[in-house]
Amino acid sequence: MDNILELLEELKKTHYIDRDGIVKLLSYDRPEVIFSAADEIRKKYVGNDVHLRGLIEFSNYCCRSCFYCGLRAMNRSVQRYRLSEEEILNAAKIAAGHNLKTIVLQGGEDKFFSVSELCRIVEKIKNLDVAITLSIGELPRESYAELKRAGADRYLLRIETSSRDLYEGLHPGMSFENRVNCLYNLKDLGFETGTGSLVGLPGQTPEILAEDLLFFKKLDADMIGIGPFIPCPGTPLENEKAGKVEMVLKMLSLTRLILPDINMPATTALAVSDTCGHSKGLSVGANVIMPNVGNIEYKKLYKIYPKDNALELTLKDQLSNIEKILKQQQRTLGKSYGYRKKSSMQTI
Numbered sequence: 535m536d537n538i539l540e541l542l543e544e545l546k547k548t549h550y551i552d553r554d555g556i557v558k559l560l561s562y563d564r565p566e567v568i569f570s571a572a573d574e575i576r577k578k579y580v581g582n583d584v585h586l587r588g589l590i591e592f593s594n595y596c597c598r599s600c601f602y603c604g605l606r607a608m609n610r611s612v613q614r615y616r617l618s619e620e621e622i623l624n625a626a627k628i629a630a631g632h633n634l635k636t637i638v639l640q641g642g643e644d645k646f647f648s649v650s651e652l653c654r655i656v657e658k659i660k661n662l663d664v665a666i667t668l669s670i671g672e673l674p675r676e677s678y679a680e681l682k683r684a685g686a687d688r689y690l691l692r693i694e695t696s697s698r699d700l701y702e703g704l705h706p707g708m709s710f711e712n713r714v715n716c717l718y719n720l721k722d723l724g725f726e727t728g729t730g731s732l733v734g735l736p737g738q739t740p741e742i743l744a745e746d747l748l749f750f751k752k753l754d755a756d757m758i759g760i761g762p763f764i765p766c767p768g769t770p771l772e773n774e775k776a777g778k779v780e781m782v783l784k785m786l787s788l789t790r791l792i793l794p795d796i797n798m799p800a801t802t803a804l805a806v807s808d809t810c811g812h813s814k815g816l817s818v819g820a821n822v823i824m825p826n827v828g829n830i831e832y833k834k835l836y837k838i839y840p841k842d843n844a845l846e847l848t849l850k851d852q853l854s855n856i857e858k859i860l861k862q863q864q865r866t867l868g869k870s871y872g873y874r875k876k877s878s879m880q881t882i
């Protein structure tokens with residue numbers, strides 16, 4: 535046991551740990567010690583501010599067939615929608631009007647929108663004096679470069695799992711190598727780059743989760759999103775077991791310890807799996823929440839995993855719930871764009 539506590543002390547100091555060490559910590563039966571270490575490091579490196587990112591889910595069309603995702607192309611039971619340019623801009627204005635300093639445009643891999651159209655939307659949203667994060671999947675390097683030139687600041691593309699075999703088994707027609715290349719292209723082009731993984735995928739082992747963390751570190755990711763796998767009807771994994779909240783919390787806390795200055799959300803999937811998910815995430819290293827700014831009718835259709843419609847709140851209600859959590863945890867609302875490093879403010 536002492537051995538494990540020594541390992542944790544070392545991790546707190548050096549932010550380095552090897553695969554075996556991570557596996558040991560992941561199976562440690564007193565995770566509270568890891569959680570509080572992560573909370574301490576979060577406070578030391580990124581302070582008490584919680585940054586809000588306004589999420590616009592602008593299309594649920596997708597050409598991919600990821601085994602876990604409800605929006606997979608082959609799921610015919612989904613009613614598809616896409617927002618018009620005007621609707622996207624209106625949602626962005628509402629978010630900016632609520633003082634959200636980052637807009638996240640997320641969608642399925644919908645080939646309807648051309649890169650030049652997306653660039654035009656990015657340029658218009660930038661006029662609202664916000665940072666822009668894109669989360670629209672795999673694109674050629676040149677398209678990423680165009681979007682960067684148009685003013686996009688950040689990009690989210692989860693590796694989903696760092697195991698090549700598991701990745702390729704869950705993503706028919708996709709290659710692990712291309713996923714990794716996309717992430718390195720994004721970094722190289724100057725995007726603040728976010729990645730992350732699903733916890734509890736069938737076939738996932740503690741060793742694979744440990745490799746996920748080492749992958750985040752190697753990439754030097756700027757943002758990490760981690761959530762539990764939630765089985766979704768209409769997908770090949772509909773009858774599998776859900777990922778465990780506690781394992782997600784362990785992964786979040788170890789991520790904070792390994793990459794102390796990154797931005798890390800308490801994810802929506804965590805909040806869907808546990809009514810206190812946001813609060814628990816924030817207490818083990820997370821410093822970001824992503825309220826949804828879309829129209830409620832569209833939100834109901836953005837079913838990457840099942841969620842209770844009763845939980846679909848207006849932006850105002852989401853923000854007042856978040857405020858309560860921040861108060862309880864003596865955390866403050868971030869008022870800046872919330873970049874990873876102060877120096878990258880120059881990109882705005």
Ligand code: 5AD
Nearest residue numbers: 602603692762763764766803838839
């Ligand atoms: N359960 C949990 N998370 C999921 N995602 C997709 N489907 C599911 C699911 N069934 C996550 C993926 C994706 C992100 C937008 O949503 O990790 O990157």
